Amino acid sequence: DWRAVDEDNPVPVIGLDRPTLDKDLKSVSDKDYVVIDGSPQATSLAISAIKAADFILIPVQPSPYDIWATSDLVDLVQQRIEMMDGQLKAAFVVSRAIQNTNIGKEVATALLDYNIPVLETRVMQRVAYPNSAALGKTVFDTESPSSNAIQEITALVSEIQTFFGEE
Ligand SMILES: Nc1ncnc2c1ncn2[C@@H]1O[C@H](COP(=O)(O)OP(=O)(O)OP(=O)(O)O)[C@@H](O)[C@H]1O
Ligand SMILES: [Mg+2]
Known part of the structure; x- marks a missing residue:
């Protein structure tokens, strides 16, 4: 839906919601980075997404409900x-x-307690995110470079890159 809003959106998006995703992905992409958007449920889809991944980022909202909801997924990730x-x-x-x-x-x-590190960067609640999504864009297209949203996402990216030794 996000990709369809803006025909100039340069990000290729494909639907691959099959349990064979880990195998299918190899034949459809030669990109340096592929982002697989998952779901918090520990489904067969989640299992194949985990298999395909080099890095798993688990977003959690600051609420105990979110922490409880993530525990099955965390078990799978740890295994x-x-x-x-x-x-x-x-x-x-x-x-x-x-x-x-x-x-x-x-x-x-x-x-x-889950034994998986928590990134130092936190993404705040900001209208900039739904506003950019409504236009089929990201905050990098809609916000000024000095904005808080761009700063926190840039920090998030560089923190993730340290996991790959690419800082
Ligand atoms: N940092 C943020 N600031 C403001 N609104 C946000 C932020 N992150 C997400 N939202 C809003 O929260 C809602 C849910 O976000 P999102 O779709 O990313 O969650 P999700 O966990 O992926 O949900 P789903 O399980 O349905 O895929 C959306 O309306 C989105 O615009
Ligand atoms: Mg989602």
Whole structure:
């Protein structure tokens, strides 16, 4: 839906919601980076997405409901990390955090029990995100370079790149 809003959107998006995604992906993409948008449910689709991934980013909203909801997925991710002998990396990112609240920090502490690191960068709740999505764009197209949204996403990207030794 996002891709369809703007015909000049340069990001190729494909629907591959099949349990064979990990195998299909190899034949459809020769890109350096492929983002697989998953779901929090531990389905056969989630399993194949996990198999296809080099890095798993798990967004969690700063609420205990989100932390509980993610636990089955985290089990799957941890099993796969063990199987891959450290070849696969994973991290949580706190998303939709609300300015001037401490709950983001509390959530980060609660997540430590899962044994998967929590990124230092937090994505805040900002109208810039739905506003850019409504235009079929990202905040990099709609916000000024000094905006908070661009700054936090840039920080998020460079933090993820450190997992690949690409800083
Ligand atoms: N950082 C943010 N600031 C403001 N609104 C946000 C932010 N992140 C997400 N939203 C809004 O929250 C809603 C849900 O976001 P999103 O679709 O990314 O969640 P999701 O977990 O992927 O949901 P689904 O399971 O349906 O795919 C959307 O309306 C989106 O615009
Ligand atoms: Mg989604």
